[in-house]
Structure formats: structure tokens, C-alpha cells
Amino acid sequence: RTRVAVLISxxxxxxxxxxxxxxxxxxxxxxxxxxxxxxxxxxxxxxxAAGVATAVVDHxxxxxxxxAHERAVDAALRRHEVEVVALAGYxxxxxxxxxxxxxxxxxxxxxxxxxKYPGLDTHARALAAGDVEAGCTVHVVTEGVDEGPVLAQAAxxxxxxDTAESLAARVLAAEHALYPRALADFCRALS
Ligand code: GAR
Numbered sequence: 541r542t543r544v545a546v547l548i549s550x551x552x553x554x555x556x557x558x559x560x561x562x563x564x565x566x567x568x569x570x571x572x573x574x575x576x577x578x579x580x581x582x583x584x585x586x587x588x589a590a591g592v593a594t595a596v597v598d599h600x601x602x603x604x605x606x607x608a609h610e611r612a613v614d615a616a617l618r619r620h621e622v623e624v625v626a627l628a629g630y631x632x633x634x635x636x637x638x639x640x641x642x643x644x645x646x647x648x649x650x651x652x653x654x655x656k657y658p659g660l661d662t663h664a665r666a667l668a669a670g671d672v673e674a675g676c677t678v679h680v681v682t683e684g685v686d687e688g689p690v691l692a693q694a695a696x697x698x699x700x701x702d703t704a705e706s707l708a709a710r711v712l713a714a715e716h717a718l719y720p721r722a723l724a725d726f727c728r729a730l731s
Contacts, residue, residue: 541567541727542731543623544626544723546558546571546573546574546575546587546625547575548575548576549578549630550629551582551629552576552581552582552586552587555574555586555587556590557719557720558719558720559590568727569724572620572622573616574587574592574594574595575594575616576594576597577599577613577631577632581596593620595620597609599632609632624645624646626719627646627648628719633685639682642681644680647678647680648679648681649719650677650686653675654679654690658686659685661704662674663708667704674696674698674710675694675695675711675714676693676718678692678722679691691726692718692725694715694717696710696711696714
């Protein structure tokens with residue numbers, strides 16, 4: 541089974557979906573580490589409760605030195621013999637150094653149908669554009685933000701009266717189904 545680390549910054553509901561999926565006997569991956577750049581991330585407690593090793597590498601002591609922070613993150617990943625990194629609500633821009641170190645072995649989930657709406661505020665932007673559907677994308681991480689090759693997408697309808705919050709909740713439910721499936725397919729193709 542492929543050794544996966546999940547990187548989070550907040551709630552970690554996608555992380556929880558990946559941890560749950562990894563419990564299946566036929567899962568091609570196991571989650572060996574949940575790492576957060578924020579000590580207060582809610583996902584840390586749920587990961588620990590699920591029996592998964594956790595680590596915090598706070599970015600704040602590193603100030604503007606992004607690469608130094610990433611070197612500490614990378615050291616934790618190596619210590620846990622991680623093979624694949626799954627970003628799940630990890631709200632840090634990555635430098636080419638970390639991206640290069642995990643080239644072809646780092647995935648991200650993004651709450652839009654890429655190439656539409658890279659970056660932040662995806663749901664408000666979809667509503668403002670009058671889109672009739674929204675969704676989420678799992679992609680391989682490359683240097684350009686939210687630009688790497690798409691592995692899988694899921695669409696959901698935009699409904700009359702939707703707010704960014706109601707749409708986000710519908711997309712998030714789709715994320716929880718999409719990410720475990722896309723990561724499993726990716727890991728099966730690796731081995
Ligand atoms: C998810 O919707 C994820 O797609 C998004 O943050 C949320 C995290 O929720 N990621 C990004 O916006 C990445 N730029 P979670 O912590 O409950 O998984």
C-alpha cells in the first residue's frame with residue numbers, strides 16, 4: 541500500500557474522507573501522516589482520534605523564508621517514509637523547491653472545475669459568473685498554482701438561491717467522494 545501524507549490547514553474534512561477510505565481492506569493507500577502548518581487546525585484532533593500520526597510545522601517562525609518552512613515539512617515527510625503527498629485544504633503557496641522534490645507524487649484538490657477559477661473564492665466567482673454548474677478537481681501539483689494535469693473532476697448543479705456557502709457545502713460533499721477515488725486510482729497506477 542502506498543504511504544500517503546495528507547497536508548491540511550483547517551477542518552480537514554477531505555483528510556477524514558481519505559483516512560476513512562484507507563480503512564477499506566482493498567485500499568491501495570494508507571494514510572501514514574497528517575501534517576498541518578497551523579497548530580489550531582481542527583483536522584489534527586480528528587486524525588489523532590482515528591489513530592493517524594500527526595505533525596505540526598508552523599509556518600510563522602520561518603517568517604518570509606518559505607523554503608525553510610518547506611524543508612521542515614519535507615523532513616517530516618521523509619521521516620515517515622511518505623511516497624505520495626495529498627494536499628487537502630493546505631492553504632500555502634508552494635515554492636518550486638518543494639514541488640520539484642515531489643514532482644509527480646503530489647496531488648491537490650481544488651474546489652472548482654479547473655481551469656475555471658484557480659485561486660481563492662471559487663464559489664463566489666462561479667455564482668457571479670452565472671454558472672449553472674460548479675464542482676471540484678483533483679490534479680497533480682506543478683509549479684503554477686492549480687495548474688497541473690487533471691486526474692478527476694466532479695460537477696454539481698448550481699441551484700437557484702445558492703450562496704457561496706450553500707454551493708461550497710454541495711461541492712465539498714462531492715470532494716469527499718472524488719478525492720478518495722482519484723487518490724486510489726493514482727496509487728494503483730504507481731505500483
Ligand atoms: C476544500 O473545499 C478544498 O477543496 C479547499 O479548501 C477546502 C478544505 O476543506 N482547498 C482550496 O481552496 C485549496 N486552495 P477541508 O479542510 O474540510 O478538507
